[in-house]
Amino acid sequence: MEIVYSQTTESDLTIPFRNILNIAGADLTDPHLEETPKRLAKMYLEIFSKKIPVRYTLFPNPSDGKETHSQMILLENISFTSWCSHHLLPFVGIANIAYIPKGYLVGLSKIPYCVDYHANNPQVQERLTEDIGNELWEKISPQGLIVHLVSQHDCVSCRGVRKQNVAMQTCKIWGNIDKNEFFNSLGRKHD
Numbered sequence: 005m006e007i008v009y010s011q012t013t014e015s016d017l018t019i020p021f022r023n024i025l026n027i028a029g030a031d032l033t034d035p036h037l038e039e040t041p042k043r044l045a046k047m048y049l050e051i052f053s054k055k056i057p058v059r060y061t062l063f064p065n066p067s068d069g070k071e072t073h074s075q076m077i078l079l080e081n082i083s084f085t086s087w088c089s090h091h092l093l094p095f096v097g098i099a100n101i102a103y104i105p106k107g108y109l110v111g112l113s114k115i116p117y118c119v120d121y122h123a124n125n126p127q128v129q130e131r132l133t134e135d136i137g138n139e140l141w142e143k144i145s146p147q148g149l150i151v152h153l154v155s156q157h158d159c160v161s162c163r164g165v166r167k168q169n170v171a172m173q174t175c176k177i178w179g180n181i182d183k184n185e186f187f188n189s190l191g192r193k194h195d
């Protein structure tokens with residue numbers, strides 16, 4: 005992950021966090037708190053820093069004119085951590101992504117890299133689902149694609165309504181792919 009920011013920005017950003025802790029009555033001489041404004045500044049700069057776009061590896065399908073693949077390719081349980089744009093608190097979950105290839109197969113790891121690229125920013129889950137799918141649809145040009153995200157939001161569990169284990173699901177389809185086959189395949193044991 006590329007982190008691009010200047011030391012000046014970091015020290016500027018330390019000041020408001022120091023003020024917040026002072027207003028809250030925190031003892032900034034406590035060894036567990038004295039460097040906290042600096043750590044918070046670094047953390048927020050990391051969240052907002054520019055990330056490196058994914059470089060996609062694509063394999064022709066058919067490869068050598070003989071072998072063609074047209075089955076559903078499913079990647080399940082791709083973990084991600086993102087940051088809710090409204091509260092700057094994490095939302096953590098998994099992505100399940102399937103595509104049916106047309107002219108290309110994509111290198112397996114590129115799909116999790118795509119999830120991370122879009123998740124490692126302040127986001128809302130609805131847009132994250134769209135952004136991941138739009139990029140994969142454009143880069144792989146498959147016959148069909150499904151992006152399904154399930155996550156828990158700290159802004160729901162740690163503040164406000166304070167409900168634990170609330171799972172938010174989002175799902176979107178591009179092109180021609182069987183949603184029932186996708187959901188039937190999730191969690192299936194192959195023994």
Ligand SMILES: [Zn+2]
Binds near residue numbers: 089091092093
């Ligand atoms: Zn939120």
